[in-house]
Amino acid sequence: MIDLMTHLFRLQAIVEEGSLRRAAVKLGVTQPALSRSIAQIEERLGQPLLERHARGVEPTAFGREVLSSVLRLSRQWELEEQELLTSAGPAKKVLRIEAGPLWRVVVLPALLGPLKEAHPDLKVELANLKSGSTVEGILEGRVDVMCGGLQFASDLPPRLSHRSFTVFHDRVIAREDHPLFDRAQGGELPPEALLDYPWLVYSGDPVYELEIAHAATERLGREPDIRITCESLNSAMRVLQQSDCISILPDGALVETRDPALVPVPVAMGRRRAPSGMIFRDEMADWPPLRTLMALCEAHFGEHAAQEAIG
Incomplete structure (x- = not known):
């Protein structure tokens, strides 16, 4: 398992650098070692992952699918490592959020303070969810949760879940x-x-x-x-x-x-x-910071619904 992950992370470096030579320098290994890693993955999966071009190497269509999974696994690996380090001593966990305008301006400012109180070691990275954004960032682990409209939640790809909080x-x-x-x-x-x-x-x-x-x-x-x-x-x-x-x-x-x-x-x-809520990877559902954030959302929208009913 560890050997396979090593080979997959080497594939990620090769694609990011665009050449075996630059990837070898970045990773501190030899080019033949990288070539052997790619050969072992291709033998195991039964399809070519890379193809050569004048500019260097690029992933095949299948290689892009594998790379997407590698990026997702890399993020999950990082989260698990954060949990282990936190158990051993002080360490920062990172929650990466992309949020639409309404969530950035109104919802999240009311929730991030209580979230930090519940998880003092948590670092939150909040980015703009631009109109037309896709779920690719979540699938590949660049983003942990998207906050905004759920108009297309019924068409989410496998491994993604959603949670609706309000309309x-x-x-x-x-x-x-x-x-x-x-x-x-x-x-x-x-x-x-x-x-x-x-x-x-x-x-x-x-x-x-x-x-x-x-x-x-x-x-x-x-x-x-x-x-x-x-x-x-x-x-x-x-x-x-x-x-x-x-x-x-x-x-x-x-x-x-x-x-x-x-x-x-x-x-x-x-x-x-317009229904509104969160989209996240299935494996994130039990991660304590995300569970806390979802509980805060439930309380936040429940409180406002009660106020509207009274009003």
Whole structure:
């Protein structure tokens, strides 16, 4: 088993360096030793892993599949090593998270403090989950958990699991003291009233651009007066708090906004529902830091659901 892992890690180094010579220098072994490692893996798996090109060596299609598994195994090996080192003495565990804008701005800031209290030796690496991102980073171990929309969770590849915590609802929103609220009739605002105010488009997720450009146009009969396009969710919310702009955003973004609060506009538009939660590798499910983070998420969203029911 250890010999096989050694050969697989050598394959990873060869692919990363693009040549046996550079990989040999990096690993401190001879090129013939690397060639023997590749030959042993190919003999065991029954297919070629590398092919030569003018630029050096590149993985075959099968080699890329093997490399993906190697990267995943490498990350799991690293996690197990962290656990063993922690048992023997102080050592830092690392949790790598990619999170969508709503999770970065609203959800995770409320949870990372308690997570660190529960696991003082934990280092968290938080990166942006960009629109259109795939699960390849999780499969290969570069990322441990993705936090965001779960629209495609039913199509996840093997070895990946998901956990849903809530459903966000898109709403037309404005600041609580916006003049349009004075125009509500019987608790509902006429949709055409939205055309009398400037709009802000949150462009960090193309879905919201499409909702305003198409759904709003279809519902209102003409395109709204779009004055501001903003890629940052934080900045978008600040602009909405300090102007007469209105927008379509998920209701989860409104949590904890103050002075003035951002609130849903009572109008029949912008009602898309999006499940949200985490995607992670199966073998991560019992890792203590991830178990704690999921428990914190359950408590966080449960508390907000209870507050909404009371309100």
